[in-house]
Amino acid sequence: MNTKGFSIDREHIWHPYASMHNPPPVCDVHHTDGTHIVLQNGQRLIDGISSWWCASFGYQRQEIVEAIREQAAEMAHVMFGGLTHEPAQQCAEALLALLPDSLRHIFYADSGSIAVECAMKMALQYQISQGKTTRTRIVALRGGYHGDTIGAMSVSDPCGMHQIFSGVLPRQFFVEQPSCRFDAPWDEKSFAPMAEMLHSHSQEIAAVILEPIFQGANGMWFYHPQYLRNLRKTCNDLGIVLIFDEIATGFWRTGRLFAMEYANVVPDILCLGKTLTGGNITFACAIASTQIAEPIPTLLHGPTYMANPLACAAACASLKILQSADWGKEVARIEAKLRQTLAPCRQCPNVADVRILGAVGVLDVRHLPTAETLQKIVLKTGVWLRPEEHFIYTMPPFITRDDELERIARAMEMLAYA
Ligand code: PMP
Numbered sequence: 001m002n003t004k005g006f007s008i009d010r011e012h013i014w015h016p017y018a019s020m021h022n023p024p025p026v027c028d029v030h031h032t033d034g035t036h037i038v039l040q041n042g043q044r045l046i047d048g049i050s051s052w053w054c055a056s057f058g059y060q061r062q063e064i065v066e067a068i069r070e071q072a073a074e075m076a077h078v079m080f081g082g083l084t085h086e087p088a089q090q091c092a093e094a095l096l097a098l099l100p101d102s103l104r105h106i107f108y109a110d111s112g113s114i115a116v117e118c119a120m121k122m123a124l125q126y127q128i129s130q131g132k133t134t135r136t137r138i139v140a141l142r143g144g145y146h147g148d149t150i151g152a153m154s155v156s157d158p159c160g161m162h163q164i165f166s167g168v169l170p171r172q173f174f175v176e177q178p179s180c181r182f183d184a185p186w187d188e189k190s191f192a193p194m195a196e197m198l199h200s201h202s203q204e205i206a207a208v209i210l211e212p213i214f215q216g217a218n219g220m221w222f223y224h225p226q227y228l229r230n231l232r233k234t235c236n237d238l239g240i241v242l243i244f245d246e247i248a249t250g251f252w253r254t255g256r257l258f259a260m261e262y263a264n265v266v267p268d269i270l271c272l273g274k275t276l277t278g279g280n281i282t283f284a285c286a287i288a289s290t291q292i293a294e295p296i297p298t299l300l301h302g303p304t305y306m307a308n309p310l311a312c313a314a315a316c317a318s319l320k321i322l323q324s325a326d327w328g329k330e331v332a333r334i335e336a337k338l339r340q341t342l343a344p345c346r347q348c349p350n351v352a353d354v355r356i357l358g359a360v361g362v363l364d365v366r367h368l369p370t371a372e373t374l375q376k377i378v379l380k381t382g383v384w385l386r387p388e389e390h391f392i393y394t395m396p397p398f399i400t401r402d403d404e405l406e407r408i409a410r411a412m413e414m415l416a417y418a
Contacts, residue, residue, distance in 0.1 A: 024371040027378070030256065032059035037384050045384040047392040048408040052386075053216070053248050055279030056359075057321050058399040064278050064317040071313035073330075080108070080306040086177060087312030092321040095287070100266040105293035107286045108307040112247040112273035113147025115284035116209070118301050119269045120151055122288050123207035123241040126383075129295035132239070135206040139197060139240075143177040143219030146245050155209050157218040159167035160389070173197055173205065182213065182222035182357060190223075190232045193197050208240035211365055213259035213357075216248040220362040220391040222355055227265035245291035246412055247273035247284060252327040253395065255358030256328050256337060268292050282352045330398045334359040337402050338394070341409030348416045359362065361412070363392040371417040377418060383411035 004082060010023050018024055027039040035058055037045045050056050078085065092106050107122070109115040120138055127135040140146070140155035147153070153162040154169040162169070175197050180190035198205065212228055215221045235242040244267035249259035253275070256262055260270075269292060273284030305311075337362035345363050347353050353364040368387050369377070378384055385394065385408070390414045394408050 018386045025375045027375070027384075030367075034058045034060070035397050035404055038388065043379065043382065045378065045382055046396075046400070046404050048383050048385045048396055048411065050395050050397045051276075051279050053253065053395045054274040054277075056251060056253065056275040056398055057278050057318065058397045059279070061278055061317075061321060062309065063321060064280050064314050067219045067313045067317035068280065070312055071310050072124050075309050077305065077308055077310070083300055083313075085307070085309055087309040087316065088307040091307075091315045091319070092310040095272075095285070095314055098319070098322075099270070099287065102266055102289045102291075103270055103287045104290055105288045107288070107299065107301070108312070109273075109284045110303050110305055110308075111147070111282050111284060112245075112271065113149040113152045114303065115247065115271040115273055116152040116155070116245060117149055117270050118299075118318045119243045119245075119286040119288075120155070120207065120209065121301055122269055122286060122292055122296065122299060123243060125296045125299065126241060126292045128205045129297065130239075132203075132206075134203050136241075137172055137201070137204050137206065139173045139175060139194075139201075139205055139208040141177055141210050141215065141219075142174050143215045143221055144245075145215070145217035145219070146209060146211075146247075160218045173201060177215065177219060178223035178227045178357070180224040180227065182197055182224055184224065184225040186224050191227055194227075194231060195234060198240060198310045202240065203240040205238075205240050207243050208235060209243040209245060211249060211259075212244045212265075212267075214248065214249050214254050217388060219361075220355065220364065220389075220393055222254075222357045222360075225265075228260065228265045232263075232267075235268075241269065242267040243269045244270065245271045246317060247271050251275040251322060252331050252398065253358055253360060255331050276318060277311055277314035280314045280318070280320060281308070281311045283308070283315055302308035310316060327398055329358045333402075334396065334398065334405060335401065337405045338409065341406050342412065345409075345413050345416055348413065350416050352358070359395060361396060361409070363412055363416050365390055365392055365416055368392070371416055373418050377411060377414050381407065381411035381414060383408050385411055385415065387415060 030040045107118050145156045175194045180187045250272045270287045277283045338356045350365050356363040
C-alpha cells in the first residue's frame with residue numbers, strides 16, 4: 001500500500017459524495033483488467049458495477065487503449081469552435097448508424113450532466129424559436145436522476161441527495177414515479193399524473209425529461225413501456241419536447257440496444273454517455289431531431305474540450321466493440337443468471353423487493369450497511385459493490401462470467417444481511 005499517497009488522498013482529495021473532515025474508507029487501486037479492479041496489495045476485486053455502469057465491455061479493451069494511444073500521438077486536443085476533425089466525424093458516423101432515422105444532430109458534451117444541460121437548452125431554445133416564450137419549465141419524474149450540475153439537479157428527484165439545494169435550483173415540475181412495473185399488466189391509471197400535469201400546465205412546459213424504462217441512481221425502478229408510448233403521444237399533441245436520458249440505459253444495459261426500443265418510441269432529443277467510450281474517458285452527447293435543431297439559430301453552448309479527439313477516438317473504438325459481438329445474447333445470459341442467483345435474497349427480512357432487467361439486478365433494502373461494513377465485505381468477498389440510497393445493486397460488465405455473477409450475488413446477499 002502506498003502510505004504517503006494514502007495520506008495525501010485522505011487529507012487533500014475530495015471523493016464523490018464524501019466529507020473532507022471525516023472521509024469514508026477507500027480502496028487503493030493499482031490497475032484494472034477485464035472484469036477486475038486490482039488493488040495496490042494485489043487483491044483482485046470483481047467489479048459488480050462496471051465503474052458506475054460505464055465499463056460495460058470490461059476494462060483495458062486493447063482496441064480502445066490502442067485507439068487512444070494512436071490519437072494521442074497525432075492530436076490529443078484542438079478546440080472545436082471554427083475547426084473540425086476526423087475523430088469527431090467518424091464518431092458521428094458510427095452513432096448515426098445506430099440511431100433512429102429522426103435523430104440526426106449531435107452535440108458532443110464532456111459528461112452526462114453536461115449532455116443533460118445541453119438537451120434542456122436545446123428544448124428551451126426550440127420553444128423560444130417557436131415564439132413560445134412562456135414555456136420555460138421542464139417536467140421530470142420523482143425517482144429520476146440526471147446529473148450533478150445545477151440544471152441537471154433541478155430535474156433529478158427533489159427528495160434525493162440534491163434536496164439541500166432546493167432553494168437555489170430552477171423550479172421545475174415533478175410527477176410521481178410511474179407506478180406500473182415493467183413486467184406487470186399495463187395499468188392506464190399509472191399515466192394519469194403525467195397526463196394531468198402536461199394538460200394543466202402545457203403553456204409553461206418546454207420539455208419532459210426522463211430515463212426510459214429504467215430509473216437509475218435515484219430509483220432503481222423498471223416501469224412499463226406503455227408509459228412512454230402514452231407520453232410520446234401527449235407530448236406530440238401539446239407541442240412539448242420529449243427528452244430521453246439514456247446515459248445509463250443505452251448500449252444494451254437493459255437488454256435492448258437502447259431502452260426506448262422496449263416501447264418503440266423515439267424522443268426529440270436523446271442523451272448518451274457512460275458506455276459511449278467503454279468506460280475510458282468522460283464523454284457524452286445530446287442528439288436532436290431535425291425538427292428541434294433546425295429552428296434554433298445558435299445553440300448557446302461550447303465547452304473548451306468539446307469533441308475532444310481522444311474521447312471521440314475512444315468512442316469510435318467502443319462503438320466498434322458494440323457492433324462486433326452479440327451483446328444482446330450476453331445481457332440475456334446475465335439476466336437469467338441474476339434471476340437465479342438473486343432469488344434466495346427474497347428470503348432476507350431486510351429485502352423489500354428484488355428487481356432484475358437486462359444486466360441490472362437490484363435488492364431494494366430497508367437499511368444499508370455502514371461504509372466500514374461495506375468495505376469489510378468487499379475485501380472479504382473480493383467483489384466490488386457500492387450500494388446507494390436503499391439499493392444494493394449490480395450492473396456488471398457484459399463479459400462477466402457465470403461463476404463471477406454467482407460471487408456477485410452472494411456478496412449482495414451478505415450485504416443485505418449485514
Ligand atoms: N443521467 C443519468 C441517467 C445518469 O445515470 C448519470 C450518471 N450516473 C448522469 C446523467 C450524469 O452523468 P455524469 O456523471 O457523466 O455527469
